[in-house]
Amino acid sequence: xxxxxxxxxxxxxxxxxxxxxxxxxxxxxxxxxxxxxxxxxxxxxxxxxxxxxxxxxxxxxxxxxxxxxxxxxxxxxxxxxxxxxxxxxxxxxxxxxxxxxxxxxxxxxxxxxxxxxxxxxxxxxxxxxxxxxxxxxxxxxxxxxxxxxxxxxxxxxxxxxxxxxxxxxxxxxxxxxxxxxxxxxxxxxxxxxxxxxxxxxxxxxxxxxxxxxxxxxxxxxxxxxxxxxxxxxxxxxxxxxxxxxxxxxxxxxxxxxxxxxxxxxxxxxxxxxxxxxxxxxxxxxxxxxxxxxxxxxxxxxxxxxxxxxxxxxxxxxxxxxx
Amino acid sequence: xxxxxxxxxxxxxxxxxxxxxxxxxxxxxxxxxxxxxxxxxxxxxxxxxxxxxxxxxxxxxxxxxxxxxxxxxxxxxxxxxxxxxxxxxxxxxxxxxxxxxxxxxxxxxxxxxxxxxxxxxxxxxxxxxxxxxxxxxxxxxxxxxxxxxxxxxxxxxxxxxxxxxxxxxxxxxxxxxxxxxxxxxxxxxxxxxxxxxxxxxxxxxxxxxxxxxxxxxxxxxxxxxxxxxxxxxxxxxxxxxxxxxxxxxxxxxxxxxxxxxxxxxxxxxxxxxxxxxxxxxxxxxxxxxxxxxxxxxxxxxxxxxxxxxxxxxxxxxxxxxxxxxxxxxxxxxxxxxxxxxxxxxxxxxxxxxxxxxxxxxxxxxxxxxxxxxxxxxxxxxxxxxxxxxxxxxxxxxxxxxxxxxxxxxxxxxxxxxxxxxxxxxxxxxxxxxxxxxxxxxxxxxxxxxxxxxxxxxxxxxxxxxxxxxxxxxxxxxxxxxxxxxxxxxxxx
Numbered sequence: 171x172x173x174x175x176x177x178x179x180x181x182x183x184x185x186x187x188x189x190x191x192x193x194x195x196x197x198x199x200x201x202x203x204x205x206x207x208x209x210x211x212x213x214x215x216x217x218x219x220x221x222x223x224x225x226x227x228x229x230x231x232x233x234x235x236x237x238x239x240x241x242x243x244x245x246x247x248x249x250x251x252x253x254x255x256x257x258x259x260x261x262x263x264x265x266x267x268x269x270x271x272x273x274x275x276x277x278x279x280x281x282x283x284x285x286x287x288x289x290x291x292x293x294x295x296x297x298x299x300x301x302x303x304x305x306x307x308x309x310x311x312x313x314x315x316x317x318x319x320x321x322x323x324x325x326x327x328x329x330x331x332x333x334x335x336x337x338x339x340x341x342x343x344x345x346x347x348x349x350x351x352x353x354x355x356x357x358x359x360x361x362x363x364x365x366x367x368x369x370x371x372x373x374x375x376x377x378x379x380x381x382x383x384x385x386x387x388x389x390x391x392x393x394x395x396x397x398x399x400x401x402x403x404x405x406x407x408x409x410x411x412x413x414x415x416x417x418x419x420x421x422x423x424x425x426x427x428x429x430x431x432x433x434x435x436x437x438x439x440x441x442x443x444x445x446x447x448x449x450x451x452x453x454x455x456x457x458x459x460x461x462x463x464x465x466x467x468x469x470x471x472x473x474x475x476x477x478x479x480x481x482x483x484x485x486x487x488x489x490x491x492x
Numbered sequence: 493x494x495x496x497x498x499x500x501x502x503x504x505x506x507x508x509x510x511x512x513x514x515x516x517x518x519x520x521x522x523x524x525x526x527x528x529x530x531x532x533x534x535x536x537x538x539x540x541x542x543x544x545x546x547x548x549x550x551x552x553x554x555x556x557x558x559x560x561x562x563x564x565x566x567x568x569x570x571x572x573x574x575x576x577x578x579x580x581x582x583x584x585x586x587x588x589x590x591x592x593x594x595x596x597x598x599x600x601x602x603x604x605x606x607x608x609x610x611x612x613x614x615x616x617x618x619x620x621x622x623x624x625x626x627x628x629x630x631x632x633x634x635x636x637x638x639x640x641x642x643x644x645x646x647x648x649x650x651x652x653x654x655x656x657x658x659x660x661x662x663x664x665x666x667x668x669x670x671x672x673x674x675x676x677x678x679x680x681x682x683x684x685x686x687x688x689x690x691x692x693x694x695x696x697x698x699x700x701x702x703x704x705x706x707x708x709x710x711x712x713x714x715x716x717x718x719x720x721x722x723x724x725x726x727x728x729x730x731x732x733x734x735x736x737x738x739x740x741x742x743x744x745x746x747x748x749x750x751x752x753x754x755x756x757x758x759x760x761x762x763x764x765x766x767x768x769x770x771x772x773x774x775x776x777x778x779x780x781x782x783x784x785x786x787x788x789x790x791x792x793x794x795x796x797x798x799x800x801x802x803x804x805x806x807x808x809x810x811x812x813x814x815x816x817x818x819x820x821x822x823x824x825x826x827x828x829x830x831x832x833x834x835x836x837x838x839x840x841x842x843x844x845x846x847x848x849x850x851x852x853x854x855x856x857x858x859x860x861x862x863x864x865x866x867x868x869x870x871x872x873x874x875x876x877x878x879x880x881x882x883x884x885x886x887x888x889x890x891x892x893x894x895x896x897x898x899x900x901x902x903x904x905x906x907x908x909x910x911x912x913x914x915x916x917x918x919x920x921x922x923x924x925x926x927x928x929x930x931x932x933x934x935x936x937x938x939x940x941x942x943x944x945x946x947x948x949x950x951x952x953x954x955x956x957x958x959x960x961x962x963x964x965x966x967x968x969x970x971x972x973x974x975x976x977x978x979x980x981x982x983x984x
Contacts, residue, residue, distance in 0.1 A: 228927045228973035232595035232617035233862075320776070321715055321783050321793070343781040345946075430780050436939035437948065443939045443957065459589060460931055 218467040222246055225464030239464060246468035254442035256469070259453040260476070261439075262350060263418060266449055269354035271414040275407060277358055278365025283395070285366065286373050296370075300363035307360070311427025314356040318342035343428055346437040346446035353428050353447060357421075365410060372406040373399070408488040412481055419477050422451035538574040539865045541872065542601040544591075546584035546855060547665075548802075551889055555579070558884075562875045566868070575868065584855075588613060588930075595619060602863035603872065605664050605855040608648040609726075609933075612925050615651050615660050620858045621866055622658035628867050630874060634659045640895050641877075642666055644852040644920035651925045654981055661856035662873045663894040665885075668850035668917040669730055669798045670909075671695055671820065675813045677709055677716075677795040684708045695796075695817030698847075699763060702796075702820040706773035709795040715775075719767055720785035720794030723778030723941055725933040727798060728764055729851035730819050733921045735760035736832055740924045740967065748926065748967040753955035759830060761951040763822075765944045778945055789814075800853065801913050804890050816909035818916055821847035850920035854894075886910055892917050927973075928966045936961045 224239035225246060231238050250256045281299055285292050302310060320326045320341035329337045342352040376399065384398050400407075425433070425447045433456070434447030448456075450473055457466040547555050559577050566575045580601070582590050588610045594600045600619060614620040624634050631637035637659065638646050645663035653660075673695045678685065682692035688708050696702040706718025721727065732739070737757035743749050751757075768774035775794055777785045786803055788794035790810050798819060807814055824844060827833045833843040857873040859866050875881065882898035885891045890907030892914055893899050904910050923929060940958050943949040949957075 227976075228616055228970060229977050230617070232592055232619050233598065233600075235592070235596060315781060318781050319783060320779075320781060321788075341776075341779055341781045344776075344779040428780075432780060432934065432938065435780065435946070436942040437946075438943070443943060445939055456935070461592065 219471060221463055222467035222471055223464070226461050230461075235461070236463070242464060246464045247472070250465060250468055250472065254440040255444050255448070256453065258439045258442075258444040259448055259450045262446065262448065263421075263450040266350050266354060266421065267415060267418040269351055270357055270418060271411060273354065274358045274361055274365055274414060275410050277362040278410070279369050279400075279403070281362055281366040282369030282373055283399075286370060296366070299366055302360045303364040305360070307423040308427045310356065310360050311424050314352075315343065315428055315430075318352055320344065343447075344435055346435055349429075349434050349446045353424055356428070357424055368406055368410065369403065372403050376402050404488055408484065411484050411488065415477060415480055415484070418449075419473050420451050421449055422455050425449055425452045426455075538576050539868050540576045540578065541603060541863070541865065541869055543577055543579045543603040543605075543872075544582045544587065544601040545579060545605040546582055546587050546607070547605070548584070550805075551891075552581060554885065554889060558876060558881055559872075562872055565875070566871070573868075577872070591619060592617075598862065600860045600862050602860055602865070603869050604858050604860065606661070606858050608645070608663075608666075608852060608854055608856055608922065610930060611648050611661060611856055611858070612651060612927050612929060614858055615653050616927050619860055620660040621861045621863065622656075622660060623662065623859060623870060623873075624659045626866055626870050628870055640897065642892070642894055642896065642917050642920075644668075644850070644917060644922050645854060645856075645894055648852060648922045648925060649856050655978070661858040662877055664855045664857040664873070664876060666852065666854040666892050666894050666917055667800045667802065668852060668892070668913060668920045669727065669800055669819060670850070670912050670916045671796060671817045672789060672799055672803070672807070673796045673815050673817065674789065674792060674794075675815050677792060681708050695815060696820050697818075698821045698823045700823045703767075703771050703773060706767070706796060707771065710773050712772075716793055716795070717775035717777075717788075718773040718795050720775045720777035720783075720788040720797050721764070721767060722785050722798070723938065723945060725937040725941075726851060726853065728761075728937070728941065729921075729923065730798070730849055731760040731764045732757060733849035733851065733919075734819070734822050734847055735763070735830065739962070740926065747971045750959040750962045750967065752959045752962075753952060756830060756832075757955055758951055759826070761941070761944070761955060765941070765951055768945055769947065778942075801890055801892060801907075801910065804907060804909055816912045818848045818912060819850065846919065848916070848919055850916040852917070852920045852922040926966065927970055932962065932966060936965065 221236065221239065223241060223243060223246070225242045226235060226239050229238075285296050285299070289295070317323050317325055318341065320338055323342075325342065326337045329335075337348075340348075343349045380398055380402070381394060384394050389397065429445075429447050433445035433452055436443050436445050438444075450469070454466055454469050454473070457463075457469060543559070545552070545555060556579065559579055563575050563577060566573075584607060587604065587606055591600060591604060591606075591614070595617065606614060611620070623629060624631075624637075629637075634650060634657070638650075641663055645666035649661040649663065650657065650659055678692045685692040685705065685708050688704050690696070690701065690705050690708065696705045702719075709718035710716065735756045737754060737760050738751040739757075741749055741751040768776065768778070775788060776782050777788055777794060777797075783791070783793065785794060785797040786799055786806075789797040789799070790807060790812060792812075804816075821827075821844065822830075822832060824833070824837065824839060824847075827844070827847050828835055828837065832847060833841070837843045857876065859869040859873070863869050877895055879893075879895055879898045882893035882895050883902060886893045886898065886902050887904065887906070890904075890910055892910065893902075899914050902910070923932075936958055940949065940954040940961075944951055944954045
């Protein structure tokens with residue numbers, strides 16, 4: 171038995187079936203995973219796409235909530251695109267991403283470079299910086315809320331000591347201008363320990379011979395950092411950018427904890443009242459918890475699309491050189 | 493071809509008759525056996541009720557004692573139907589989400605104690621069962637049954653669904669707000685209070701007096717304030733209720749329409765906002781990142797707060813010397829100007845007493861549509877809301893009894909504050925029971941009121957936007973859905 175294939179010169183030729191046995195066995199071995207993926211991944215994605223064209227209504231029976239949804243065509247998508255709250259959720263997410271991702275990567279890299287120098291007590295310091303990553307984000311959020319408290323928190327007191335009374339009056343998470351940077355700062359400090367571990371691993375994989383060669387060529391510390399270390403860390407930077415983006419698009423718990431589940435202080439955007447920290451993840455949660463499953467499904471597909479585009483751009487910029 | 497095997501016509505008829513008789517007898521026997529079997533199985537089978545509750549701390553122990561007591565009583569009276577109650581604690585604010593998920597898996601509990609503000613969702617979702625249709629419902633009508641309960645608490649259980657008015661739950665726990673004041677701070681500032689014409693031995697009685705008290709008690713340099721307030725809708729309801737502001741009305745066609753902005757709603761919102769904006773007596777406790785009113789009161793930073801009976805134990809265990817009073821009234825002059833009282837009303841007239849008003853919170857006991865023994869579940873709810881049980885909840889937990897009978901002759905040596913709450917709850921009004929009302933507070937009212945407090949909008953602008961959003965996001969969808977539903981129900 172044989173299979174007809176095209177040879178390199180385009181002429182058909184017969185290839186014996188036994189050559190395909192390895193591939194067939196390969197597929198046999200991954201069938202269980204494919205089945206699991208089909209049931210728990212592909213089906214939910216396809217089903218939520220189907221749900222994005224339907225919506226619950228007042229009389230949707232809870233015992234049959236999904237079957238009781240009504241077909242609304244593209245109305246969920248149109249509703250979202252016409253809603254200033256949705257646009258603010260995207261803008262807030264974008265601002266938060268700009269605040270968190272580059273800062274997080276820079277802080278993690280700086281920490282990794284600092285703790286890669288075998289300073290006395292470096293192991294203890296590594297553990298200390300990694301520790302916040304282990305804590306639950308709700309716990310961290312509540313602790314930061316106390317730190318940011320304008321009446322009893324140390325940060326407001328510190329700024330007052332510096333002569334800045336503004337935070338004492340307006341707080342950190344209590345006004346639309348500082349709420350996103352305040353949450354971003356807390357989350358960068360929480361997450362940079364994990365980034366540090368990743369960068370330390372990547373740093374240890376760079377052969378010493380490359381640094382030695384750079385030294386022989388007369389490179390100073392700054393040149394070694396910018397022309398040797400950072401270019402060789404590009405795959406890790408790409409990885410952290412992509413995972414950071416996914417994290418930001420799904421960010422919810424820190425906003426829930428640090429705004430006491432409100433979505434933050436209100437302000438006007440495009441003529442509508444929006445809440446400053448109602449990022450896309452939070453908005454999605456609210457749609458879902460209010461049982462607007464159709465809108466929630468439509469929003470997740472819009473976010474998926476945005477995530478794919480940004481990841482593709484990331485790969486185009488960083489991936490080639492990496 | 494088969495004719496040779498066939499019987500003669502008459503013989504064939506006899507055989508068919510016999511066959512019919514035999515088959516009929518077998519069927520009757522089988523049915524009788526099956527029925528008898530099912531009957532005996534039902535008789536022998538214990539009644540199993542699942543119960544989800546959102547009580548906290550010590551309340552849970554008392555609830556468990558009540559369950560055990562009911563079981564004992566039930567089993568003694570019904571040895572043929574032994575009762576088992578499987579109780580689970582669910583966080584108060586997560587109850588609706590859990591019920592939604594449980595409904596999809598057909599795992600809804602038989603009884604659930606649900607936040608009063610979420611009742612309508614359960615009714616429209618087909619989860620809550622009409623209780624007035626049960627054979628052991630203990631009154632001739634809903635209104636007759638209502639007379640036993642705190643009106644505000646009871647009303648959140650009554651709804652018109654699919655054109656019919658039913659009772660879908662029984663108040664299980666009720667709460668309201670009252671004014672807590674720090675007696676120690678009042679004593680410390682006694683001389684200044686007297687100089688300002690205030691009596692340091694008691695709480696302020698109307699809002700004008702309240703402002704005078706709070707101004708004396710406010711010392712911004714020391715970060716001490718006369719008042720700490722929560723900016724959410726639930727905590728603003730007493731203001732709207734005492735100013736007689738309505739949010740929703742039905743027009744001549746029966747459609748729901750916003751009843752705001754109105755002079756009454758505006759006066760209520762301005763009154764609350766001005767504590768912070770104009771009078772400077774409020775600490776900014778309404779902000780997300782600030783010290784919340786309860787915590788600030790506990791730390792002696794806020795001299796007065798509006799909070800509920802659930803904080804009594806906490807304040808007491810913190811060693812706080814505090815008193816509880818009715819929420820200050822609308823000042824008589826303002827009330828006359830707004831037409832809330834007749835022009836000849838005096839401070840002591842009965843009309844003036846209605847110028848204080850509370851809000852309604854707490855939990856209702858709901859029986860699910862999937863409950864197999866709703867009669868037993870109703871018996872349990874009736875037991876739980878019986879006078880002796882409600883008296884225990886008041887005397888041991890400091891809670892407001894949901895039944896009026898239980899409010900009489902209480903021994904409240906441990907909780908001397910409860911009578912004030914009882915007086916306040918009897919003035920309380922619930923938010924209209926309409927679908928999607930659960931989104932009104934977090935997504936419509938709170939952000940707009942936050943803008944007012946940040947000086948980014950005036951109360952009038954905020955009310956206009958609240959009215960528009962209320963109409964767009966809640967009332968119009970409800971009107972449309974009701975119109976479609978009525979058409980569909982009529983066709984069916």
